[in-house]
Amino acid sequence: MAPERELIRGLHNLRSCHRGCVATIGSFDGVHLGHQAIIAQLNRRARELGLPSVAIIFEPQPHEYFSGERAPARLMRFKEKVLALFDAGVDRVLCLQFNEKLRSLSAQGFIQRILVDGLNIGHLVVGDDFRFGCDRSGDYHLLQRVGQQAGFSVEDTATVEIRGARVSSTRIRAALEAADFELAETLLGRPYRITGRVAPGRALGRQLGAPTANVRLQRYRSPLVGVYTVRVSATRGPQLVDGRKAVDGVANVGFRPTVEGAGAEPLLEVNLFDFDGDLYGRELAVEFCHKLRDEEKFASLEALKARIARDIAEAKTWFAQNP
Numbered sequence: 001m002a003p004e005r006e007l008i009r010g011l012h013n014l015r016s017c018h019r020g021c022v023a024t025i026g027s028f029d030g031v032h033l034g035h036q037a038i039i040a041q042l043n044r045r046a047r048e049l050g051l052p053s054v055a056i057i058f059e060p061q062p063h064e065y066f067s068g069e070r071a072p073a074r075l076m077r078f079k080e081k082v083l084a085l086f087d088a089g090v091d092r093v094l095c096l097q098f099n100e101k102l103r104s105l106s107a108q109g110f111i112q113r114i115l116v117d118g119l120n121i122g123h124l125v126v127g128d129d130f131r132f133g134c135d136r137s138g139d140y141h142l143l144q145r146v147g148q149q150a151g152f153s154v155e156d157t158a159t160v161e162i163r164g165a166r167v168s169s170t171r172i173r174a175a176l177e178a179a180d181f182e183l184a185e186t187l188l189g190r191p192y193r194i195t196g197r198v199a200p201g202r203a204l205g206r207q208l209g210a211p212t213a214n215v216r217l218q219r220y221r222s223p224l225v226g227v228y229t230v231r232v233s234a235t236r237g238p239q240l241v242d243g244r245k246a247v248d249g250v251a252n253v254g255f256r257p258t259v260e261g262a263g264a265e266p267l268l269e270v271n272l273f274d275f276d277g278d279l280y281g282r283e284l285a286v287e288f289c290h291k292l293r294d295e296e297k298f299a300s301l302e303a304l305k306a307r308i309a310r311d312i313a314e315a316k317t318w319f320a321q322n323p
């Protein structure tokens, strides 16, 4: 019997029942086809050994810890990532806070504290370029050497290549920034989407002729900024429109410079076509199809309103041509 899916936040929440497992470690931003190959291998081993599978991830992602504001955009927020890892079949996610204490842990210390004392792993699966520990000093060979003494085995996974290049979060980010949603989907193994709960805004949308369901992107920087055609569905609960899996719409992702000052939080706002219901509190999945334009600062609300009307018309034309 597979154990219940479980998110464990921090080493201090590990219990004796978590000891004994097959693990992998990484950032897993995007849970793309390369990550999915690692997880498939992880789950094969977990079944063979009769142990649960665990993905060890970090928050913030190490990249973000080191680069701060200059860190690259995230493909997924924390919660989206955890759900995608569960979807890919891992039994447990152990999320470690990436801070100075973790950063300064030596590679040996990392293995001892987390893999041995914390999880007592039986087997570890890592990507082909995996590095860890202070100054990235730990690698596959060190893991193998220490594993032999500590009683766990280690294997690495082959690089997944598509269209002549390695699948990577960086490549997907670049595809999204270039609005190449077809390439992003090919590398992710599913369409690129943002999911989240609809929150109240300033109720300006209706005045602008387009009510918008708002999903907060929190502190995360999105790889998308601009106006897009989208397909929207509910991730749980009843369908948005009876008998239809998804509803067409138009979305703005960004900072709304016309109505907000500097430092506004990034927001995803969606106007659903031929829809007139209440979406507050619902969990939406917004799948991006096509970019219409960049976000602009308009001289007046009237100008913004006129432009949004044109966006909606252009989006409808796009959907008519791309059913």
Ligand SMILES: Cc1cc2nc3c(=O)[nH]c(=O)nc-3n(C[C@H](O)[C@H](O)[C@H](O)COP(=O)(O)O)c2cc1C
Binding pocket: 201, 202, 203, 204, 205, 206, 208, 210, 212, 214, 227, 250, 251, 252, 255, 256, 257, 258, 259, 269, 270, 271, 294, 295, 296, 297, 298, 304, 308, 311, 312
């Ligand atoms: C299709 C669409 C395009 C938009 N484009 C822009 C834009 O280029 N510049 C901008 O400042 N805001 C843009 N917005 C955001 C509006 O400013 C925002 O929807 C409005 O402030 C409503 O906010 P509210 O949800 O808080 O009521 C756009 C919104 C939509 C739906």
Ligand SMILES: Nc1ncnc2c1ncn2[C@@H]1O[C@H](COP(=O)(O)OP(=O)(O)O)[C@@H](O)[C@H]1O
Binding pocket: 198, 199, 200, 201, 202, 203, 204, 205, 206, 207, 210, 211, 212, 213, 214, 270, 271, 272, 273, 274, 275, 276, 277, 278, 279, 280
């Ligand atoms: N066609 C539609 N597209 C998006 N939201 C809609 C639509 N029709 C009604 N709504 C509702 O209106 C809300 C958005 O209205 P809006 O005036 O933009 O207010 P707010 O600023 O609170 O988002 C949505 O959260 C949703 O509940």
